Amino acid sequence: MATEYDLVILGGGTGGYVAAIRASQLGLKNSSCRKKKSSAEHVFIKAASRLKRCSEVQKFIKPSNAQLILVLRQEALPCNLPMCRKEKTEIVEKLAGGVKHLMKQGKIDVYEGIGRILGPSIFSPMPGTVSVEMANGEENEMLIPKQVIIATGSRPRVLPGLEADGTHILTSDDALELPELPQSMLIVGGGVIGIEWASMLNDFGVNVTVLEFADRILPTEDHDISKEMEKLLSKKGITFVTNAKVLPDSVEKQENLVTIQAEKDGDIQTFEAEKLLLSVGRVPNIEGIGLENTDIQTEKQGIVVNEHYQTKESHIYAIGDVIGGLQLAHVASHEGMIAVEHMAGKDPKPLDETLVSKCVYSHPETASVGLTEQTAKSRGFEVKIGKFPFMAIGKALVYGGV
Incomplete structure (x- = not known):
């Protein structure tokens, strides 16, 4: 059976589900094709973040008074890996359930399976029809969209x-x-x-x-x-x-x-x-999704797109890790919204990557936005540097470690 849509999205990660919700808000009939387990993949980083938080607590109490440590442990403080993994799983399931609710609320059809772009066929003279190999083994679904977004993410290199x-x-x-x-x-x-x-x-x-x-x-x-x-x-x-x-x-x-x-x-x-x-690093998931049936161009870091995330096939867009660049969840979300608004006939402002905030979730953490000193100098800017010690910041002293 073939179903027509304004938009079909390949991938259910952060960029994919945000794009789907934005499309629904703009009145586009859309669907999302994702692997069966990917309902939780967009919150996978939250799992690492939870483990990281547990490790910080563990480190914080290590040098403390032995009696205090004993009391904290008796209160089931998550200071061991099994407990952290259990909490990680619970958080992933909770957040994935929240996304599932948002998709249902937006009347977005979700197909659990592997979507593959077909070339010109009886369904369309252009590449873009999507065949979905269903995860439950049922007969393939055929989706006929006016537009496609590829948001299939990446995997560890x-x-x-x-x-x-x-x-x-x-x-x-x-x-x-x-x-x-x-x-x-x-x-x-x-x-x-x-x-x-x-x-x-x-x-x-x-x-x-x-x-x-x-x-x-x-x-x-x-x-x-x-x-x-x-x-x-x-x-x-x-x-x-x-x-x-x-x-x-x-x-x-x-x-x-x-x-x-x-x-x-x-x-x-x-x-x-x-x-x-x-x-x-990470590599884009571009295999097995039918790119060979299109004129879409790829390079080492992923799919080639313009400032509105259109590929060489103007009705097919690509966002997130699959295009390389800044591989961050909030970047993928923003790219998804730009792509959807562009296909809806609006005039979204292109993303300026120099204005994207970044952080490293280490202990201590780092945060940055804008050009580094070295990049700024290479672009001909006159750079002035200001520094301020954490030792002079009250909150830093309260938290300790400085």
């Missing part, structure tokens, strides 16, 4: 020769499902995800070593932020090795041990830990 196995070598997704904490962890990659995991695991008492290819951690942040973060986390016991080129072919696995070598300054060094976490 792996290094050739260093593929994740879920046991010894992990992705960030695997790490969220660890049944118990390892004694030690090697983290390959000192970007945002790597630093967030390093900080959290360290707070939980895990011995952490970070191997970073660049000459500093958080290489996309301002140099001062990178320098200060490395200093603070090093004081907490995290080991950082920068300018380290990991050699995937050198990896060796034993029952509770992973060994790998890295080249630094011309020397080969060997590192070992109970587990290894890959934190080397």
Whole structure:
């Protein structure tokens, strides 16, 4: 059976469901196609955030009076991994249920399955008809939209020769499902995800070593932020090795041990830990969605779009991680709203990525907006720098740690 829509969205993550709700508000009949488990995928980061919060509490009470710790533990304070994982699951289910309610309220049809874009067919002279392979095994659904949004997200990147196995070598997704904490962890990659995991695991008492290819951690942040973060986390016991080129072919696995070598300054060094976490970025999910049936162009970071997120097929849009750029939930949401408003005939203002706020959920956290000092100088701006110490801020003193 074929059903006609004004808009069909491939993907049920943050960008996808926000686009669907905005389309409903503008009077567009729309539907969302998503994998069966993706009803909770858009809140997956909340799971990591909850674990991170638990780790902060754990670290906060560690040096406290022993009697206080005992009292806090008797009050079931979430200071252990099993409890944190239980709360993580409850939060994910609660938020996913909220999104499901919003979709129902907006009269948005949700198809649980894998959507694939077809080429010109009896349904349409243009590419864009979507065939949905239903997750429950029922006959494929055929959707005939006037417009399409691709919002299929991304997945953790792996290094050739260093593929994740879920046991010894992990992705960030695997790490969220660890049944118990390892004694030690090697983290390959000192970007945002790597630093967030390093900080959290360290707070939980895990011995952490970070191997970073660049000459500093958080290489996309301002140099001062990178320098200060490395200093603070090093004081907490995290080991950082920068300018380290990991050699995937050198990896060796034993029952509770992973060994790998890295080249630094011309020397080969060997590192070992109970587990290894890959934190080397993310890749767009563009396979298996029918792009070959269209004229849509792709490049290394994902699908090529214009300022309104149109692909080369002007009736097909793409948003979120699948187009690369700033891979942030609030960015995907905003891109989704711009795309929907554009297809509805409005004139939305294009997103200025230099005005997007960013943060690193480490402990301590960092936050930034605008150009870094280095980028500003490279664009010809005259830069003035102002600094103010946390030691002079009352709230910082109340919270401690400065």
